[in-house]
Amino acid sequence: MDTGGSGESAELVERALAAARVAEETDDWDEYRRLLWRAAADGPGSLPLALELIGSPDPVDRATGCDLLGNTSDQNEAVRGRAAAALVGLARRESESCVLCSLAGAIERTYDQRAVPVLVELAAHPTPGSAVRWPAPSRGWPPACRTGRTSARSSP
Template sequence: MESDGVAELVTQALAALRAVTDPDDPDEYVPLLWRAAADGAAALPLGLELIGSADPVEREAGCDLLHDTCNQHEAVRAGTATALVALAQRETEGRVLRSLARAIEMTCDPRAVPVLVTLAGHPDAEVREEVARSFAEVVTGLPDGPDIHTLIGLTQDPDPHVRDWATFTLGVQAEVDSPAIRAALWERTADEHVETRTEAIRALACRHDPRAVPLLAELLDNPGGAHVLTFGAAQITDLPEPLPALPEYEPGDDWVTDAVNACNPARRARLDAWAWELVSTLHRLRPDLDAAVSMERFGWGRFVGVAAAFGTSGYDVEALLARADGSPTYAAELVATDLPRTLPDSPPGPRPQ
């Protein structure tokens, strides 16, 4: 796209933003900026110019344009983070700070953490809510990191929407565990805000905390509280049998079937045995793949990963076995066939037997 075309899209987006009467319904603004950001080389300087404007509407649009550009072009993230850190030190408008929080998250840069930690103390609840959402891509993974301490504090925010997002980000997206985190989540299981309470229960279930089991059963007993994420939490509780309400749901729904299957100890053991046989066979057939079985920390599924050089994120064990009609040996043969013997950039050499 020509730079003039990108500038025109941004001009149209600004006009659309100024015409917005409902902030939750930005109309044409969002798709226009996304299209403009597709040309990273032209969008980046425009975004940087806009965040230097005296007009808060233009600074907001500049942050949003940088967010979309970082989303589509990894190469611009470091420079964008530098500019947004500088903007955070001087910005006072709430609407701009909300967009800034979103944009700096998308840089995936560790410098975002202290910016978000500072913004978590902002008097505007909408800014704090955006901060609670925006830690997800920059979380340190340290149980006692400043991001985790801040999220724990936000789970106690007076605004229910802030508590809800902080509980979700801390409990599910952060994928980190500690007594302090569990204590914060347990406190929220008594929250008067239904969504916050539900997120806390699911997050404790993800950590295999036995206190979550009766609360999770209570959610499943109430059809109004049975969200797809609730079924996902039920999958990883390591119970010896399904929660009582699970069989009452429509068995045709995949998430119900998955939850019932995951709570079946015989099926869990069988799947583990299949996964072991599959990866053992792969090691015999293709030792160059360096295959291994893994499982999400806060998930149920088993995955077979192969050497990163092969450019694949791996295979879901259940899906692979379904493709192989339940035969681990055939599943291993399918993987061996899927992947090349010699990588394109590798020097020629003997093929593994």
């Protein structure tokens, strides 16, 4: 990964990607969420990392990029507009259900009005397994698109 993010953030994201690949098999996403939350604390420094990831041909990378954008937006108001714009652009071309789920969680956390039409479209997505179904409020965030890989809403 060759980006403008800080060295520590880049290392955390690399470790999160490795954890994601393991968690795809084990369904244990705790380490993944913890690492991405820490990487996102870099704020504007983590934005280039996330933008590079959402441009990857690998859906695991793109989903991780979405999760990183969501965490970064949640922790750093200054990046929300750029994150929302990138996620809206990705939503126009994305078809992988795992990425769409992460995208839904991330764009909601930008608190940007551009998220609303994207979320409405994702809620009615025609691909089986891709429609985002939000749990009842008592069950909390995030959307239940697939087991485990939902982005971290709060610090672990």
